[in-house]
Structure formats: structure tokens, C-alpha cells
Amino acid sequence: MPRPPGHGPGYEIKRQEIIDQAARLFAKQGYAATGIAEIGQVAGLAKGALYYYIGSKENLLVEIQNRVLNPLLTAARRIAALDEDPVLRLRLLSQTLLELILARLDHIWVYEHDYRHLRGANRTRLLRQRHEFEKIVRELLVEAMESGAFRKMDARLAMLQFLNMHNHTYQWAKPGGEWDAEFLSREYCATLISGFRSPSYDAGDLDERVRRFREREQG
Amino acid sequence: MPRPPGHGPGYEIKRQEIIDQAARLFAKQGYAATGIAEIGQVAGLAKGALYYYIGSKENLLVEIQNRVLNPLLTAARRIAALDEDPVLRLRLLSQTLLELILARLDHIWVYEHDYRHLRGANRTRLLRQRHEFEKIVRELLVEAMESGAFRKMDARLAMLQFLNMHNHTYQWAKPGGEWDAEFLSREYCATLISGFRSPSYDAGDLDERVRRFREREQG
Amino acid sequence: MPRPPGHGPGYEIKRQEIIDQAARLFAKQGYAATGIAEIGQVAGLAKGALYYYIGSKENLLVEIQNRVLNPLLTAARRIAALDEDPVLRLRLLSQTLLELILARLDHIWVYEHDYRHLRGANRTRLLRQRHEFEKIVRELLVEAMESGAFRKMDARLAMLQFLNMHNHTYQWAKPGGEWDAEFLSREYCATLISGFRSPSYDAGDLDERVRRFREREQG
Amino acid sequence: MPRPPGHGPGYEIKRQEIIDQAARLFAKQGYAATGIAEIGQVAGLAKGALYYYIGSKENLLVEIQNRVLNPLLTAARRIAALDEDPVLRLRLLSQTLLELILARLDHIWVYEHDYRHLRGANRTRLLRQRHEFEKIVRELLVEAMESGAFRKMDARLAMLQFLNMHNHTYQWAKPGGEWDAEFLSREYCATLISGFRSPSYDAGDLDERVRRFREREQG
DNA sequence: CATGAATGAGTATTCATTCAT
DNA sequence: AATGAATGAATACTCATTCAT
Numbered sequence: 001m002p003r004p005p006g007h008g009p010g011y012e013i014k015r016q017e018i019i020d021q022a023a024r025l026f027a028k029q030g031y032a033a034t035g036i037a038e039i040g041q042v043a044g045l046a047k048g049a050l051y052y053y054i055g056s057k058e059n060l061l062v063e064i065q066n067r068v069l070n071p072l073l074t075a076a077r078r079i080a081a082l083d084e085d086p087v088l089r090l091r092l093l094s095q096t097l098l099e100l101i102l103a104r105l106d107h108i109w110v111y112e113h114d115y116r117h118l119r120g121a122n123r124t125r126l127l128r129q130r131h132e133f134e135k136i137v138r139e140l141l142v143e144a145m146e147s148g149a150f151r152k153m154d155a156r157l158a159m160l161q162f163l164n165m166h167n168h169t170y171q172w173a174k175p176g177g178e179w180d181a182e183f184l185s186r187e188y189c190a191t192l193i194s195g196f197r198s199p200s201y202d203a204g205d206l207d208e209r210v211r212r213f214r215e216r217e218q219g
Numbered sequence: 220m221p222r223p224p225g226h227g228p229g230y231e232i233k234r235q236e237i238i239d240q241a242a243r244l245f246a247k248q249g250y251a252a253t254g255i256a257e258i259g260q261v262a263g264l265a266k267g268a269l270y271y272y273i274g275s276k277e278n279l280l281v282e283i284q285n286r287v288l289n290p291l292l293t294a295a296r297r298i299a300a301l302d303e304d305p306v307l308r309l310r311l312l313s314q315t316l317l318e319l320i321l322a323r324l325d326h327i328w329v330y331e332h333d334y335r336h337l338r339g340a341n342r343t344r345l346l347r348q349r350h351e352f353e354k355i356v357r358e359l360l361v362e363a364m365e366s367g368a369f370r371k372m373d374a375r376l377a378m379l380q381f382l383n384m385h386n387h388t389y390q391w392a393k394p395g396g397e398w399d400a401e402f403l404s405r406e407y408c409a410t411l412i413s414g415f416r417s418p419s420y421d422a423g424d425l426d427e428r429v430r431r432f433r434e435r436e437q438g
Numbered sequence: 439m440p441r442p443p444g445h446g447p448g449y450e451i452k453r454q455e456i457i458d459q460a461a462r463l464f465a466k467q468g469y470a471a472t473g474i475a476e477i478g479q480v481a482g483l484a485k486g487a488l489y490y491y492i493g494s495k496e497n498l499l500v501e502i503q504n505r506v507l508n509p510l511l512t513a514a515r516r517i518a519a520l521d522e523d524p525v526l527r528l529r530l531l532s533q534t535l536l537e538l539i540l541a542r543l544d545h546i547w548v549y550e551h552d553y554r555h556l557r558g559a560n561r562t563r564l565l566r567q568r569h570e571f572e573k574i575v576r577e578l579l580v581e582a583m584e585s586g587a588f589r590k591m592d593a594r595l596a597m598l599q600f601l602n603m604h605n606h607t608y609q610w611a612k613p614g615g616e617w618d619a620e621f622l623s624r625e626y627c628a629t630l631i632s633g634f635r636s637p638s639y640d641a642g643d644l645d646e647r648v649r650r651f652r653e654r655e656q657g
Numbered sequence: 658m659p660r661p662p663g664h665g666p667g668y669e670i671k672r673q674e675i676i677d678q679a680a681r682l683f684a685k686q687g688y689a690a691t692g693i694a695e696i697g698q699v700a701g702l703a704k705g706a707l708y709y710y711i712g713s714k715e716n717l718l719v720e721i722q723n724r725v726l727n728p729l730l731t732a733a734r735r736i737a738a739l740d741e742d743p744v745l746r747l748r749l750l751s752q753t754l755l756e757l758i759l760a761r762l763d764h765i766w767v768y769e770h771d772y773r774h775l776r777g778a779n780r781t782r783l784l785r786q787r788h789e790f791e792k793i794v795r796e797l798l799v800e801a802m803e804s805g806a807f808r809k810m811d812a813r814l815a816m817l818q819f820l821n822m823h824n825h826t827y828q829w830a831k832p833g834g835e836w837d838a839e840f841l842s843r844e845y846c847a848t849l850i851s852g853f854r855s856p857s858y859d860a861g862d863l864d865e866r867v868r869r870f871r872e873r874e875q876g
Numbered sequence: 877c878a879t880g881a882a883t884g885a886g887t888a889t890t891c892a893t894t895c896a897t
Numbered sequence: 898a899a900t901g902a903a904t905g906a907a908t909a910c911t912c913a914t915t916c917a918t
Binding site for chain 1: 331332335376380383385387390398413414
């Protein structure tokens with residue numbers, strides 16, 4: 001998303017570095033409590049030069065949100081469209097979501113805490129994207145109910161349980177912590193699926209199927 | 220908790236009102252983004268008078284945290300000490316926690332988002348109290364495993380699942396929303412317990428037992 | 439135009455003093471080139487206290503414009519409504535205008551130069567008021583034509599000549615300069631009226647009539 | 658007026674274009690409120706390149722003032738030295754001045770508003786040139802008095818009336834407006850001369866003589 | 877010739893806090 | 898018990914200018 005006319009080749013690289021550093025600071029102290037001066041300091045840039053790269057403080061927030069939402073939505077749409085059984089797709093989505101959370105913990109802090117500081121169009125777009133993600137989850141849950149795997153439940157409440165379980169992880173996870181996304185996904189989904197499933201449904205070798213699917217995809 | 224010696228009778232009442240209003244503003248805009256002037260305005264007080272009651276902005280934050288943690292810890296300690304089966308106690312704790320969350324949504328927003336703005340002793344005490352609560356949950360889970368109700372799991376991970384599920388509720392709950400604490404507690408615990416339970420365990424009439432227990436307590 | 443709730447008795451006085459000083463600075467250097475810091479310095483106030491009184495820099499500009507336009511329009515409306523012959527009223531208006539210009543030279547500098555820095559509603563109101571003043575002048579000129587005193591001319595061009603002659607005075611007049619408003623008005627009007635008059639019209643003792651009118655008014 | 662030694666042939670052309678565009682922006686927004694970045698943008702030049710041509714922002718202002726004052730003074734000197742009657746020369750000067758004002762309205766805005774932003778030698782030279790122009794007008798008026806065409810007046814006040822009338826035109830004139838310089842000059846001078854003239858003087862066919870003089874000059 | 881990158885002082889404005897009254 | 902007034906540092910952001918390439 002380069003600015004007016006002409007930026008050198010190093011521009012975008014440096015820009016991304018600055019966003020990285022801003023994300024770290026925002027995560028630790030909050031967006032509102034972090035000053036532009038502080039960002040300039042860790043970036044080793046005077047205020048003027050900093051603005052050359054960032055345009056505005058809110059811009060930084062937008063970019064951080066995008067770094068979370070763009071890959072999340074892309075992956076979610078792709079997974080939702082797969083020709084696989086809905087429970088498997090939920091499990092894939094869970095793992096992808098947790099991978100993203102654990103890979104970018106600081107971004108997630110900002111994503112979860114500071115979206116309210118966005119204004120106008122930025123805020124609108126963000127809310128729309130969040131709703132799209134929630135819709136994807138809800139529709140997968142509905143599919144799982146219709147397939148007979150899950151019992152009939154309030155789809156919205158099931159979706160919220162799914163999101164509660166996953167989205168709160170950033171609050172306690174540490175970078176390089178003891179559990180990886182695959183493990184957490186297995187555990188979270190074990191709990192959720194055992195709560196949501198029909199009496200007759202047996203998840204069987206779900207985790208094994210996920211593993212094979214992912215191998216196939218990358219291989 | 221009166222500060223300088225010699226305050227009239229209305230002091231504490233007005234003080235609590237101010238904290239109420241501050242909580243509402245902090246919840247909506249964030250602690251860092253809310254100005255003292257704004258609080259004075261909704262409180263109908265000039266800044267000088269405001270400071271007479273509050274001492275400092277951080278004080279407000281401390282009080283709000285206390286309003287969440289004091290009743291929470293008191294209730295949690297009482298429930299943990301009950302002579303009841305651990306699953307029942309978990310279910311009681313769940314409902315109490317959700318009652319507190321739904322009753323004071325704005326306080327919870329502040330509690331979840333802005334504890335990082337506390338400094339020094341305030342911060343230390345807060346973290347200690349949070350850990351105490353987590354410990355209570357964890358020990359109840361361990362008891363449930365030892366009683367044979369729950370399968371053997373990583374107690375910390377189980378505790379985190381419990382907290383994820385409950386503590387993220389503030390993000391989407393609305394005051395006067397469609398679900399009350401009892402309903403949410405039943406749903407959350409149904410999911411969690413079906414995920415945690417031993418193959419042999421049957422929760423049976425857990426919700427009914429909770430209802431009877433509560434009636435007995437208040438009656 | 440006091441601000442929110444409650445200001446002490448000295449507030450408005452000090453506020454007016456600050457506006458005085460700002461007008462002096464704006465006149466000398468221009469609005470855009472004068473910093474808030476500079477105003478605070480001559481006012482002997484730190485930036486915080488300054489803002490307590492002024493609200494914003496643009497506010498200062500608005501107040502200065504008002505100090506010119508309010509008395510000008512009030513006087514112009516009053517004069518236009520007088521039951522006197524139109525040439526006399528023009529002459530009265532001329533003198534009043536020049537009195538205002540000479541009495542508040544610095545305000546007029548700001549009024550003439552910096553109205554373009556007003557935005558939104560402030561700008562709209564200003565332009566409306568300027569047009570009202572121009573309309574009053576134009577209508578007096580039309581009346582003078584209709585009364586046979588002035589020859590038939592393009593009323594707008596006559597109005598612009600009237601304004602050119604008067605409004606450019608600020609550019610060279612000095613406070614306490616050698617000519618007063620009465621003298622300048624006599625000279626300007628002598629020129630303008632001799633240019634505008636019908637061949638048959640004789641202004642006669644116009645200046646004497648103005649003098650008597652003013653004496654009557656004040657006596 | 659090339660600056661560093663060794664500039665290509667396009668240098669001066671581009672330089673003049675930049676000054677054109679700067680004048681437009683300064684006129685619209687004021688010198689102080691117009692940024693170098695903005696000028697670079699409309700000139701299609703990065704800031705580095707811009708500075709290659711302009712040297713400094715104040716330089717632009719100097720050039721714009723020169724573009725007004727150089728032709729104005731040249732013309733005024735030439736007209737003053739003509740072997741014609743002083744009233745005709747005043748009328749010629751009036752028309753030339755108005756031609757310049759109407760032809761370069763944006764330059765005149767800058768000339769009238771922003772000369773105060775010049776510093777040091779630039780400012781001194783400007784004031785000297787302005788005084789020279791005023792002196793030329795004043796001396797023509799004196800000549801007209803001495804020739805018996807004008808009555809004896811305060812020459813300075815007459816000069817100021819002349820300048821008031823002409824120099825304020827930029828405030829309301831529009832490019833391509835309904836009146837041209839010849840018309841305005843005729844109207845302004847009709848007013849001024851009827852105000853200044855001796856009872857015995859008859860301007861007669863002044864405008865016709867101006868027309869013939871100009872035809873002769875160009876033919 | 878022209879650029880992209882950098883600077884650092886400067887912009888208007890807001891902040892939490894204090895204190896004499 | 899409460900106020901109006903004041904502070905001074907901090908806020909996000911813009912400025913004219915420079916310079917290596």
C-alpha cells in the first residue's frame with residue numbers, strides 16, 4: 001500500500017519493520033498509551049522520518065489489523081470452501097486460527113484490544129471483516145448440525161463458545177510457549193466437539209485426518 | 220477506604236458514584252484514552268473537586284479492579300471450601316463468575332483491558348489476586364480428576380480452557396442480553412464437562428443440584 | 439460567549455485582553471505565521487492556561503472578526519434606517535467606518551487579511567455579514583441615485599469604489615496618525631460624491647449637517 | 658537570474674513555471690499557510706528537485722514580488738517621463754496599474770498580503786520600490802496641481818486616495834471578470850479627477866486621448 | 877537533473893495534576 | 898466541600914531544508 005509517487009526499494013521493507021516494532025509496543029502498553037516518539041525511538045528514526053513511512057498513528061493500527069485479518073480471512077474462506085466434512089473443516093480452521101494467534105501474539109493483543117480506536121471507514125471495514133469470520137464459523141457449525149455430526153444447538157452460541165475458547169488464548173500464551181497450535185487445536189476441539197456432537201457421532205481419527213490433509217496440501 | 224482523615228458522610232457515596240461513571244467511560248473508550256476532564260463532566264464536578272474524591276486517575280483503576288476481584292475472590296474462596304462434589308463447585312463457580320461478568324460488563328472491560336496500566340504495588344497485588352483465582356479453578360479441576368469425575372489431564376490447560384470460555388464473554392455480551400448467567404453457565408459447563416469427564420462419569424442432574432443448592436443458600 | 443460551566447469574574451476580562459494581544463500579533467505577522475506559543479508569551483500565560491481562555495486559535499480569529507463586524511453592522515443598520523437623505527447617510531456611514539478602522543487598526547489588518555483562514559460555519563457567517571454590509575452601501579447608493587442626487591451608475595461599481603477608497607486605508611494609516619476619521623471621511627466623500635453626483639446636485643453644507651447630526655445624537 | 662553556475666537551457670523555463678504555480682497557491686491560501694510539499698506536488702517535482710530550482714521558499718516570494726514591481730516600476734518611470742500633460746499621464750498610469758492587477762491577480766494577492774514575510778535586504782528593497790512608485794504618483798499629482806488642472810491639495814492624501822482606489826481592486830476582481838482595465842481606469846479616474854480638479858478644469862476628451870496615445874505607441 | 881530519505885525544530889492542542897481561595 | 902485558574906510536559910503531526918546517491 002505505497003504512498004504518493006515513488007518510493008525507493010527499501011521503503012516497504014523499512015515500513016514493515018516499523019509496523020513490527022509498533023505492534024510490539026502497542027501490545028505491551030496499549031495503542032493509546034504508546035506515543036509516536038516511543039515508536040520513533042525503537043525504530044531509530046526521528047519523528048519526521050517516521051511519518052515519512054507511516055503517514056499516521058492510526059495507519060499503523062490499520063496495518064496491524066490487516067496483518068491479522070487478511071491471512072485469517074483468506075485461510076478461513078479457503079477452508080470453508082473445501083470439499084471435506086464440516087467437522088474436519090472446523091478442526092482445520094481451529095488450528096489455522098491458533099497458528100496465527102501464536103505466531104503473532106503481539107499483533108493479536110492489538111487486534112483484540114485496540115480495534116476500538118479505529119475511526120470511520122477503517123472501523124467499518126474492520127467490523128465487517130470480523131463479522132465475516134464469525135459467519136464462516138457459524139455456517140460451518142450449521143453444516144455440522146445438518147450433517148448429523150453435531151446436535152441441534154443455537155448456532156450463534158456455539159460459535160461464541162468456539163471463539164471464546166480460541167480468541168482468549170492470547171491472554172496467557174507466551175512466545176515459544178510449551179504448547180503449539182496443533183496441540184492446542186486438538187485439545188480445544190476435543191472439548192468443543194464432545195460438547196457439540198450428536199450422541200451417535202464418533203469423531204474417530206479426526207486428528208489423524210487433519211495431519212494427513214495438511215501433509216497432502218504441503219507435499 | 221477513606222483517604223485523608225476527616226471526610227463528611229456523603230464522601231464515600233459520591234466517591235462510589237464517580238467510580239461508577241469512570242468505569243463506564245473507561246469501558247467504552249479505554250483507560251488511556253479517557254480524560255479526567257471527561258469524568259469530571261459526567262460527574263458534574265470541576266477538576267479540583269474531582270481530585271478531592273479520587274486522588275488520582277490510577278486510583279480509579281485500582282478501585283475498579285477491586286470491585287471485580289474482591290467479590291470474585293470472596294465468592295471463589297467460599298465456593299471452593301464448600302463440602303460439595305468438585306464438579307458441582309466448578310459449576311457454581313462458573314455461574315458466579317458469569318453473574319459477575321454480566322452484572323458489571325463495563326467493569327470487566329476495564330479489568331480485562333487496562334490492568335496493564337497499573338504500576339508498582341497495585342500491579343503486583345492485582346497479579347497475585349488473579350493467580351489466586353486461577354489456582355482455585357485449577358485445584359477444583361484437580362479435585363475433580365482425583366474424584367474420578369474428570370479424566371487425567373494437564374490441570375493448567377484445563378484451567379485455561381475454563382477461563383478462555385468464561386472470560387472472553389465480556390467481548391460480545393450486551394447488558395440485558397438474551398442469555399442470563401445461569402443459562403450461559405449451563406451451556407459452558409456442559410461443553411467443558413463433556414470434554415473433561417471420565418468415560419464413566421455422568422453429570423446427571425447437575426444443573427438441578429445447582430438450582431437446589433442456590434435456593435437453600437438464599438432461603 | 440463564556441465556556442462550559444462556571445467561570446470566575448476575571449475570566450472574561452482576561453479573555454478580552456488575550457484577544458487584544460492576539461490581534462496585535464496577528465496584525466503584525468499574519469494569523470498563520472503567529473504561533474500560539476508567541477501569544478502565550480506576550481499574555482504571560484503557559485500554553486495550558488492560554489487554552490483555558492481561548493479554546494482554540496481559530497476562536498481568536500473569530501472573536502477578532504466579530505469585534506470588527508458586530509459594531510460595523512450594528513452601526514451600518516442604524517444609519518441606513520435613519521430618516522435622512524441618502525447622501526448624508528452615506529457620509530455618516532463613511533465616517534463611522536473610518537472611525538472603526540482607525541480605532542482598531544490591528545483588528546482591521548486581521549479582518550482584511552486572515553478571514554480566509556476561517557473554516558466551515560465561521561467562514562460562512564463571516565461572508566454573509568460582509569455581504570450584508572456591502573448591500574447596505576449599495577442600497578444607499580441606489581437611494582441616492584433615485585433621489586436624483588447621484589447620476590445613474592452601475593450600483594455595484596459605485597459600491598466597490600466606495601469600499602476601495604475606505605477599506606484600503608488600514609494599509610497606510612498609523613495609530614495616532616495625522617488625520618482623524620472625520621477629516622478622512624470628508625475628503626473621501628468629497629471625492630466620491632463629486633464623482634457620483636448628478637450635474638444638478640450640490641452637496642452644500644453636507645459636512646456641517648453631519649456635524650450637527652452627530653452633536654444632536656450625542657447631546 | 659540564474660543561481661548556481663552551470664544550468665541547462667530548460668532551467669529558467671521550469672523555474673518560471675514553478676513560480677507561477679507557487680503564486681497561485683500563495684494567493685489562494687497565503688504564503689505562510691502554503692507548504693513546500695504542496696508546491697512540489699502541483700509542480701510534479703520531488704522536494705529535492707524543487708529546491709534545485711527555487712533555493713528557498715522565501716526566494717519564491719521575492720520572485721513574485723519582482724514580477725509585480727519590476728514591470729510596474731518600469732512602466733511607471735516611462736509614463737512619468739512622457740512629454741504629456743500630467744492628468745493624461747496619471748490616467749495612463751492608472752490603466753497600466755489596473756492592467757497589471759487584472760492580468761496577475763494571484764501575484765497581486767501575494768504582493769499585497771505577504772510582503773511582510775520578507776526579511777532583511779529583500780524587505781528593504783521591496784519597501785524602497787514601493788516608495789518609489791508612491792513618489793511617482795505623488796509627483797504626477799503635484800505636477801497636475803502646478804499645471805492648474807488640479808486644485809491645491811495635500812499631495813500625500815491625494816496619492817493615497819489614488820492608491821486606495823486602485824490597489825484594493827484585487828480584493829474583489831475575478832479573472833475574466835466583467836470589467837477590463839480600460840473601463841475601470843476610466844471610472845476610477847473619472848471619480849478621482851472630478852474630486853481633484855480645479856473648478857476651471859475640464860478633462861474633456863481625456864479617455865479619447867489615452868486611446869489615441871496607446872494606439873500610436875503600439876502602432 | 878532529480879530522487880528518496882532524513883532531520884529537528886515547530887505546529888496546535890490535551891493531559892493529569894496542583895493549589896490558593 | 899468545591900472552585901477556577903494555572904502549569905508544564907506530552908500529544909500527534911507538519912515544516913522548510915539538506916544531502917548522498
